[in-house]
Amino acid sequence: MFISESDNPLKADLKVHWILVWSTVISLIVMLAVCEFYGETWRQVMQEDQRILIRTLFYVLVIIGFPLNNLLRHILLRLNQTMPGEKTAKQRYLLTVMMSLLFAETIAILGVVMYLIGDDDNTLTIFAVLSGLAVFLYRPKVDEYQSIIDALRENKVTK
Structure with missing residues (x-):
């Protein structure tokens, strides 16, 4: 998606944010490709019962992580709007986006770990899809x- 500054100046401000999103997507694709082409040489097959326990733990972490990340994002947005300081709205929002994308990247890494300890392609695919979902949900x-810009502008007017 090409963003034209004439379309909306706010979209143009989010260019760096979108570069991070696309970098995350590319890293996800690279992880999948590396697992596909080199995974067999790096795999250390663990006993089935241990893998099931670890896989279950990872699924629980991801299931709990989605609402927690949503809560964290909400808190960060509110802090972006209310915290004093000289940082611009763009800089403040970048941190929020980065934290959300870190969560998405972590999900993909969990899938790679499961693949490397002997789980099949299905588990890797599920974690990759969940990671892609997180990127989509928590995109800029x-x-x-705009809400951060408005809040910061309002805070300057009231001071």
Whole structure:
């Protein structure tokens, strides 16, 4: 998606944010490709019962992680709007996006770990899809960015 500054200046401000999103997507694709082409040489097959326990733990972490990441994102957005300081709205929102993308990347890494300890392609694919879902859900949004700009502008007016 090419963003034109003439379309919306706020979209143009989020260019770096979108570069991070696409970097995360590319890293996800690279992880999948590396597992596909080199995974067999690096795999250390663990006993089935141990893998099931670890896989279950990872699934629970991801299932709990989605609402926790949503809560963290909400808190970070509110802090972006209310914390004093000289950082611009763009800089503040970048941290929020980076934290959300870190969560998405972590999900993919859990899938790679499961693959490397002997789980099949299905588990790797499930974690990759969940990671892609996290990237989609927590992508930069113009309305969130606008709310930070408005709050910072309002805070300057009231001071």
